[in-house]
Amino acid sequence: MKKVCYPGTFDPISSGHINILEKASVHFDEIILAVAGVTGKNTLFSLEERTELCRSACAHLPNVTVTFFNGLAVEFAKSQGCEIIIRGLRAVSDFEYELSIALTNKKLEKCVDTFFLIPSYRYLYLSSTIIRQVAEARGNLTDMVPENVRIALENKFKQ
Numbered sequence: 001m002k003k004v005c006y007p008g009t010f011d012p013i014s015s016g017h018i019n020i021l022e023k024a025s026v027h028f029d030e031i032i033l034a035v036a037g038v039t040g041k042n043t044l045f046s047l048e049e050r051t052e053l054c055r056s057a058c059a060h061l062p063n064v065t066v067t068f069f070n071g072l073a074v075e076f077a078k079s080q081g082c083e084i085i086i087r088g089l090r091a092v093s094d095f096e097y098e099l100s101i102a103l104t105n106k107k108l109e110k111c112v113d114t115f116f117l118i119p120s121y122r123y124l125y126l127s128s129t130i131i132r133q134v135a136e137a138r139g140n141l142t143d144m145v146p147e148n149v150r151i152a153l154e155n156k157f158k159q
């Protein structure tokens with residue numbers, strides 16, 4: 001039984017994140033999508049909103065469960081019995097950042113490894129930051145986010 005943890009800010013969850021989850025759900029028995037509470041980032045969506053958006057967006061993936069955590073992702077992963085953290089790797093620009101997190105996590109918890117998954121080509125340059133900017137400018141979000149997230153973004157910027 002391979003249970004893995006996919007931690008992140010998910011502000012908001014994108015089609016790129018879903019693509020990673022769909023790939024992971026083929027190779028692992030259970031995936032815990034863990035939404036980070038305190039991230040040091042000023043998020044557009046609250047922790048509750050981010051978690052709820054992830055829940056609805058992952059409803060079609062029976063082996064994905066969604067929860068949130070505060071503190072260190074690696075400690076959370078261990079507390080859930082996960083020996084693997086999965087992260088998505090897009091362009092080279094992700095590499096140094098992701099490598100430093102993975103190495104730090106390994107130092108903190110020897111029993112937890114990081115596996116990287118590469119998204120499909122069309123999601124390589126998609127980020128939550130870009131999505132928030134497009135949404136704020138009332139741009140077309142087709143193919144960037146699941147339908148429930150598109151609606152939430154439109155409502156957010158209507159306010």
Ligand code: ADP
Pocket residue numbers: 007008009010011014015016017020039086087088089090094118119123124125126127128
């Ligand atoms: P962070 O956890 O660094 O705040 P995110 O919540 O945006 O970042 O993303 C969580 C994980 O998903 C990270 O490993 C990130 O590289 C990955 N990710 C983000 N966007 C995509 C995408 N379009 N395709 C694949 N992976 C992605």
